[in-house]
Amino acid sequence: MIRPSERFDIDWDKVSTEVTALLQDLIRIDTTNPPGNETLAARFIATYLEKDGLRPTLTESAPGRGNVTTRLTGGNEAPLLLLGHTDVVAVEPHMWTQPPFSGALHEGCVWGRGALDMKNMVAAELIVLLLLKRHKVPLDRDILYAATADEEAGKGDHGPGWLLDHHPEQIDAPVILTEGGGHDLSFEGKRFYTCQVGQKGICRLRLTMRGSPGHGSVPHADNAVTLLCAALAPLAVEDLPLHPSAGLRLFLSRLGEGQDSLLAADLLAVLDVDSSDAALSRLPIDDKTRLSLRSLLRNSVSVTRLEAGSKINVIPSEATAWIDGRLAPGQTQESFLQELRVLIGDRVEVDVDQYSPPLEASADAPMFRCIEEVMASVDPGVPVIPSLSTGGTDAKHIVPRRPQTQVYGFMPYRQSPGLEEENLIHGHDERTPVSELLFATRVLFDVVCRYGGVD
Numbered sequence: 001m002i003r004p005s006e007r008f009d010i011d012w013d014k015v016s017t018e019v020t021a022l023l024q025d026l027i028r029i030d031t032t033n034p035p036g037n038e039t040l041a042a043r044f045i046a047t048y049l050e051k052d053g054l055r056p057t058l059t060e061s062a063p064g065r066g067n068v069t070t071r072l073t074g075g076n077e078a079p080l081l082l083l084g085h086t087d088v089v090a091v092e093p094h095m096w097t098q099p100p101f102s103g104a105l106h107e108g109c110v111w112g113r114g115a116l117d118m119k120n121m122v123a124a125e126l127i128v129l130l131l132l133k134r135h136k137v138p139l140d141r142d143i144l145y146a147a148t149a150d151e152e153a154g155k156g157d158h159g160p161g162w163l164l165d166h167h168p169e170q171i172d173a174p175v176i177l178t179e180g181g182g183h184d185l186s187f188e189g190k191r192f193y194t195c196q197v198g199q200k201g202i203c204r205l206r207l208t209m210r211g212s213p214g215h216g217s218v219p220h221a222d223n224a225v226t227l228l229c230a231a232l233a234p235l236a237v238e239d240l241p242l243h244p245s246a247g248l249r250l251f252l253s254r255l256g257e258g259q260d261s262l263l264a265a266d267l268l269a270v271l272d273v274d275s276s277d278a279a280l281s282r283l284p285i286d287d288k289t290r291l292s293l294r295s296l297l298r299n300s301v302s303v304t305r306l307e308a309g310s311k312i313n314v315i316p317s318e319a320t321a322w323i324d325g326r327l328a329p330g331q332t333q334e335s336f337l338q339e340l341r342v343l344i345g346d347r348v349e350v351d352v353d354q355y356s357p358p359l360e361a362s363a364d365a366p367m368f369r370c371i372e373e374v375m376a377s378v379d380p381g382v383p384v385i386p387s388l389s390t391g392g393t394d395a396k397h398i399v400p401r402r403p404q405t406q407v408y409g410f411m412p413y414r415q416s417p418g419l420e421e422e423n424l425i426h427g428h429d430e431r432t433p434v435s436e437l438l439f440a441t442r443v444l445f446d447v448v449c450r451y452g453g454v455d
């Protein structure tokens, strides 16, 4: 296959210069959330789009919380949305080698907060859109572009969810490309590219135990604090039941292709309730990955906050714990709460503070196959595997409102030895090599062209 990026007479050196400068400019706009101030970035992007004759729409979900969208018109097939968030997480400036909002170009990298999460993809997707327009690429569908607010903090109410509630036509597309996957990974001598198809759901709970108040000098058994501790104790030793999803099954089976038969068998044994723990402990992976896999296999709970009492000599009548619950794809709030009840018993009151369902897009679908085809020509012999995340992206605001939407996390990226990108995301010295920014821009151009009917 000839890559679409090899046609259309595109000067990729020039593109590299442009996308690098664009990312530098975006990093220099401080969109730390909270407070966000994404309107500053939205305005900048709107002006950039207008220079190429595109018509952006800027809307604010609250003062300063700007979302910018635009549409490149194509044929009659269903549109594709290129989605990115412009907000970033906070920094500790004194811990950085280069100032975090400098966008410095240093040692072949663009430095700054958002360089990996995810102003890099916001810039790459924007340039892809402009290249499609400048080179009059004939597409069989509209391409929508959205740079949105409020992914990184709290409930994320000011971004794509708000847009779908108030201006749905701007981002209404059955297929979405955004952050979450796309990086390569190595496993036992074989390389792969990931494409994120799914993520765990969120079910945050408040647990309240009530008991009898009293004087600290007269202990009794109906103590809310000790009763709550007893209810929580099983969570430290018991796992919730296994619920491996189709995407996780495919991830593990593809990881085992071409490996020795014992390893391939262990990868699949992870999915079986009788062998899961033992097989997981034998896998040649680091402990962090092992814990992530354990979490992906099931609904999970972490007790993250406790509150009870205010005086040392008073037995309080109430004790409260907060639980960060995460749901495996296919699970519901009800199924999760039923499983949890078995461990915590009947006495504790359970209130749901926040819920968003787990998601999983199909790996047996046109966009996934399109990504596979493109990567086969970009990096022959390196397969694409579906991946899942224990955390969440903006997909959680979209799929509950548009259940048929297929969201894929694909920011193409080759990890550099020694850079440990995973630790740089939300960490100090976040930076991205210029080479990978261009790599992503070009691969995404290929993917959008192919998906838009250019072969």
Ligand SMILES: [Zn+2]
Pocket: 085, 117, 118, 151, 179
């Ligand atoms: Zn992000």
